[in-house]
Amino acid sequence: MICIVLLYGNRHGIRQLTTGWSDGPSFVTQCPIQTNQSYIYNFTITGQRGTLLWHAHISWLRATIHGPIIILPNLNQSYPFQKPHKEVTIILGEWFNEDPEAIISQALKTGGGPNVSDAYTINGLPGLLYNCSSKDTYKLKVKPGKTYLLRLINAALNDELFFTIANHTLTVVEGDAIYTKPFNTDKLLITPGQTTNVLLKTKPEYPNATFLIAARPYSTGQGTFDNSTTMGVLEYEHPFKKPSKNPTLIQPNFPQINDTQFVSNFTMKFRSLANDEFPANVPKTVDKRFFFTVGLGTSPCPKNTTCQGPTNSTKFAASVNNVSFTLPSVAILQAYYFGQSNGVYTTDFPVEPMVPFNYTGIAPNNTNVMNGTRTVVLPFNTSVELVMQDTSILGAESHPLHLHGFNFFVVGQGFGNFDPVKDPAKFNLVDPMERNTAGVPAGGWIAIRFLADNPGK
Ligand SMILES: *[C@@H]1O[C@H](CO)[C@@H](O)[C@H](O)[C@H]1NC(C)=O
Ligand SMILES: *[C@@H]1O[C@H](CO)[C@@H](O)[C@H](O)[C@H]1NC(C)=O
Ligand SMILES: *[C@@H]1O[C@H](CO)[C@@H](O)[C@H](O)[C@H]1NC(C)=O
Ligand SMILES: *[C@@H]1O[C@H](CO)[C@@H](O)[C@H](O)[C@H]1NC(C)=O
Ligand SMILES: *[C@@H]1O[C@H](CO)[C@@H](O)[C@H](O)[C@H]1NC(C)=O
Ligand SMILES: *[C@@H]1O[C@H](CO)[C@@H](O)[C@H](O)[C@H]1NC(C)=O
Ligand SMILES: *[C@@H]1O[C@H](CO)[C@@H](O)[C@H](O)[C@H]1NC(C)=O
Ligand SMILES: *[C@@H]1O[C@H](CO)[C@@H](O)[C@H](O)[C@H]1NC(C)=O
Ligand SMILES: *[C@@H]1O[C@H](CO)[C@@H](O)[C@H](O)[C@H]1NC(C)=O
Ligand SMILES: *[C@@H]1O[C@H](CO)[C@@H](O)[C@H](O)[C@H]1NC(C)=O
Ligand SMILES: *[C@@H]1O[C@H](CO)[C@@H](O)[C@H](O)[C@H]1NC(C)=O
Ligand SMILES: *[C@@H]1O[C@H](CO)[C@@H](O)[C@H](O)[C@H]1NC(C)=O
Numbered sequence: 001m002i003c004i005v006l007l008y009g010n011r012h013g014i015r016q017l018t019t020g021w022s023d024g025p026s027f028v029t030q031c032p033i034q035t036n037q038s039y040i041y042n043f044t045i046t047g048q049r050g051t052l053l054w055h056a057h058i059s060w061l062r063a064t065i066h067g068p069i070i071i072l073p074n075l076n077q078s079y080p081f082q083k084p085h086k087e088v089t090i091i092l093g094e095w096f097n098e099d100p101e102a103i104i105s106q107a108l109k110t111g112g113g114p115n116v117s118d119a120y121t122i123n124g125l126p127g128l129l130y131n132c133s134s135k136d137t138y139k140l141k142v143k144p145g146k147t148y149l150l151r152l153i154n155a156a157l158n159d160e161l162f163f164t165i166a167n168h169t170l171t172v173v174e175g176d177a178i179y180t181k182p183f184n185t186d187k188l189l190i191t192p193g194q195t196t197n198v199l200l201k202t203k204p205e206y207p208n209a210t211f212l213i214a215a216r217p218y219s220t221g222q223g224t225f226d227n228s229t230t231m232g233v234l235e236y237e238h239p240f241k242k243p244s245k246n247p248t249l250i251q252p253n254f255p256q257i258n259d260t261q262f263v264s265n266f267t268m269k270f271r272s273l274a275n276d277e278f279p280a281n282v283p284k285t286v287d288k289r290f291f292f293t294v295g296l297g298t299s300p301c302p303k304n305t306t307c308q309g310p311t312n313s314t315k316f317a318a319s320v321n322n323v324s325f326t327l328p329s330v331a332i333l334q335a336y337y338f339g340q341s342n343g344v345y346t347t348d349f350p351v352e353p354m355v356p357f358n359y360t361g362i363a364p365n366n367t368n369v370m371n372g373t374r375t376v377v378l379p380f381n382t383s384v385e386l387v388m389q390d391t392s393i394l395g396a397e398s399h400p401l402h403l404h405g406f407n408f409f410v411v412g413q414g415f416g417n418f419d420p421v422k423d424p425a426k427f428n429l430v431d432p433m434e435r436n437t438a439g440v441p442a443g444g445w446i447a448i449r450f451l452a453d454n455p456g457k
Pocket of ligand 5: 227228257
């Protein structure tokens with residue numbers, strides 16, 4: 001069973017309870033769908049509602065096809081907030097002039113950082129600030145005195161994005177298809193894979209201006225990134241008056257590109273409703289505790305070649321607990337199902353760093369990573385606490401992580417090294433946010449809990 005690449009889709013955040021075959025990750029739950037072939041994903045959505053997304057998910061084909069999944073509440077249920085006048089889906093994306101597969105394969109060969117994208121987009125449109133793109137500007141037409149539900153999705157390949165609408169306040173009501181205690185903000189952060197539903201209350205009267213809707217990246221990394229801004233417009237549509245040809249454009253206001261404090265403050269505002277109708281079923285006891293470091297290291301450059309990692313004899317390599325994942329040539333779920341896992345994967349993934357060090361201090365001398373297809377095996381219904389710790393080995397950086405098959409509760413986060421004695425006392429086990437994607441803070445840690453009740457890989 002050797003499978004060769006092409007396309008497959010992943011429904012990001014759908015729990016796929018016992019339908020792991022329909023989850024999509026290439027070489028994890030299935031072999032990729034080959035060119036001109038098809039695969040029918042057959043699954044039932046139970047107990048979920050809200051905004052999610054789907055996307056191609058092998059290698060950088062993630063940058064290609066994608067779209068929203070909107071699961072409405074049951075017919076006899078209403079939103080736990082004012083019924084919106086209208087619902088609007090806004091997908092933030094990333095555009096590459098080059099074939100993204102060519103970019104990543106070049107980067108893997110040289111070990112350097114991959115070339116960055118050429119634009120960000122709002123519903124596929126880059127907007128006013130890019131060459132020749134002013135005609136390709138997203139326009140949201142609204143009426144005064146109404147409430148709109150915006151379903152925001154970050155489908156960008158790599159970048160966490162700040163999002164804002166000039167001169168308007170947004171009320172966050174949902175994240176990753178889970179209702180939140182509402183809170184107001186004039187700007188927000190959304191990581192790739194996350195969704196955020198917000199209420200936009202329009203001004204009571206027709207304003208004499210048009211307001212920019214904009215997104216641009218949050219970045220703390222040392223490497224290069226696409227530091228451009230995508231813009232759309234919010235236009236109040238008058239029933240009689242034609243829109244002005246040269247409207248006053250109210251400019252957006254962003255945090256600094258590296259404003260980690262804003263990101264931390266904003267992220268910690270998310271709280272579950274935690275009421276009778278929408279409880280926060282956070283595991284109160286823990287069967288297994290895991291500690292994973294997340295960050296960059298190096299791997300050696302093949303002999304007689306020059307690489308573009310931190311030195312010309314090394315490549316950049318991402319790792320968790322110093323293990324860089326090696327894609328198997330057979331899907332792991334398939335190998336397991338047919339009793340042919342021998343040689344496909346091992347069950348010895350280190351559940352804590354093999355060599356502890358000062359994760360956010362001076363980097364160890366040896367930054368080389370290991371590699372392998374190593375897994376952790378959990379008995380059914382294990383209650384898990386996982387702390388993910390950023391490392392500063394090649395620069396502290398925020399790393400959004402997504403868990404397939406489960407929602408998890410974000411019980412704590414902080415900066416510096418996680419302290420297993422002091423930090424758990426501060427965990428929120430009352431109304432922590434439940435989600436499927438969360439950023440490991442730059443130079444910090446995040447603690448999540450989930451119940452392993454979904455057999456699969
Ligand atoms: C896929 O189908 C198209 C149209 O039938 C054909 O031109 C192309 O060669 C096929 N590609 C492969 C790899 O089979
Ligand atoms: C999907 O699964 C259901 C239940 O397992 C089955 O009845 C149905 O035939 C399947 N549909 C397709 C298109 O495979
Ligand atoms: C923008 O907001 C400021 C402060 O809230 C307000 O004074 C100003 O009139 C607003 N401008 C427009 C065009 O709505
Ligand atoms: C609306 O704005 C335009 C341009 O800024 C200005 O010329 C015009 O006088 C304004 N109209 C009103 C009614 O404020
Ligand atoms: C990114 O772009 C913004 C706005 O154009 C600019 O102010 C800032 O200096 C740039 N930052 C970096 C790191 O390039
Ligand atoms: C963010 O970037 C600015 C300008 O490049 C720099 O002065 C500042 O120290 C940085 N802040 C953080 C928290 O890294
Ligand atoms: C973050 O929150 C702290 C404490 O509430 C506050 O002092 C600080 O100004 C906030 N910083 C940003 C960037 O929002
Ligand atoms: C390096 O590789 C080139 C071509 O790939 C070969 O011609 C050359 O002999 C090699 N040099 C060494 C020292 O192996
Ligand atoms: C690699 O870098 C070292 C030190 O900067 C330099 O001396 C050496 O020539 C470089 N090697 C290659 C093959 O570029
Ligand atoms: C880790 O390194 C940081 C930064 O150099 C330092 O402030 C901190 O005290 C170190 N922690 C320990 C436990 O050594
Ligand atoms: C790294 O190497 C230097 C000298 O080679 C040594 O003095 C230092 O203790 C080493 N640091 C660590 C963390 O092992
Ligand atoms: C993985 O590690 C082995 C040795 O431990 C090494 O031979 C191999 O080149 C590494 N593979 C990758 C893709 O880094």
